[in-house]
Amino acid sequence: MYWRLLFNLFLIFILGIVQVAFVSALPFWLKNINLLIIFLVFILSLRGFMFGFWWTAGMAFILEIFSFLPFGVYFFSLISAFFLANFLLTNYFTNRSLYSYLALTLASLFTYQVLLYSLNYGLHYFLQEDFILNLDKSFLADKLEMFLVNILVVVLFFYIYNFISKNFQPVFLVRGQIKK
């Protein structure tokens, strides 16, 4: 029990560090990869709500440690994105389809980004500091690029996981083999 907890904490720590230090230093569009959101969606669908919730909280905490935004901004944004993913998964999507993962990741990513920018803008407004956000072509192109990159990573993860595990493979019921 405790070993499993420690192991999960270690994985959360590694994933958080990889996102904050490694991914941010990558070249070109690779730095737009959001491993946290992608992992959260996968963990939510594979391991369930509570397990995913603890992971979300752990990763949000790592982000908070290295963030210069007021404490709580990442908690709120990441957990809200996670709740949205859970709501969509429970009510509208299956957990075995690539398209479901793509939709869930995009929805979570969009929510996460909108909340982060909104909270940041709100805090700067409240503190009467400058926060210049040019919603111009360049900004929108950057965000579009970010969504596309993350879609690619989800596709990659999905096929890798599908290759090493049978969780995503379809199950068919054959008529005549079901015993009453």
Add this chain to the structure above:
Amino acid sequence: MLKSNKKKVLVFVAVIGLLIFLSSIGILNPFIGFSDRIFSPTMKNFYNLGSGLRNSFDNQAGKKNIFTENEELKVRVANLTEQNVELELVRQENKLLREHLNFLGKNNYRYVMSSIVSRGDITDVSDKSEVITINKGLRDGLVPGLAVVSSQGIIIGKIADVKDSISLVYLTNNSKCKLAASILGQEGTEGVTEGDRGLTIKMGFIPQSKEIKKDDIVMTSGLEYLVPRGLAIGRVIEVEKNNNELWQNAVIEPVIDNDSLVIVSVLLPSN
């Protein structure tokens, strides 16, 4: 969602609320500082790995264009020969500047060397790496406004925010990084530089009476208490002068590639 889950989530949300409250009154700061110190060596290694990958990507991208560039360079050689004389003068000026700076050794600057542990931020709205995080903070005597320089003594930015063991640095191409600047070889402050969409640096508030030309070296003027005079900012690549305007502007190209930085130094006040 199950009922038990709801209960757990409510407890957890309450815990987060408590954490936010404790953080806002500063009780969590020592713990966060401790966590920063624990994580920072690992982060440094991960950052170096990512940075190494980025540099090798850049080199590869450069190789692909080498043949096209070669043709263009042949044409440019003739033009450059003419400019060579002027550049030689600039080189001498630059050498003089380096001698003036004589960095991190003979000068009386007190400094703190630090490693970059992260790059970019949500406030990095242009997505062009205008912000870095370094692994030194309040404990090392850093305060907002201090100059951050490369190993050659070129200013790369200013400390914007500090926590116990890490600091946020706005790079010179960040629109929030404003520096009092002057032209090498001229007295006093000539203008103020600030980043322009994460790409170049813009120098504004330059009086119309001042003579500025392409390839002039722009340096810090020393007007700011925490930023010493004589730190190179960049080279003028364009002068925007309109007689109807009160001021003239200059576009400055940074003399250092911020993407290649891994270790930086923060200059501390002499007293």
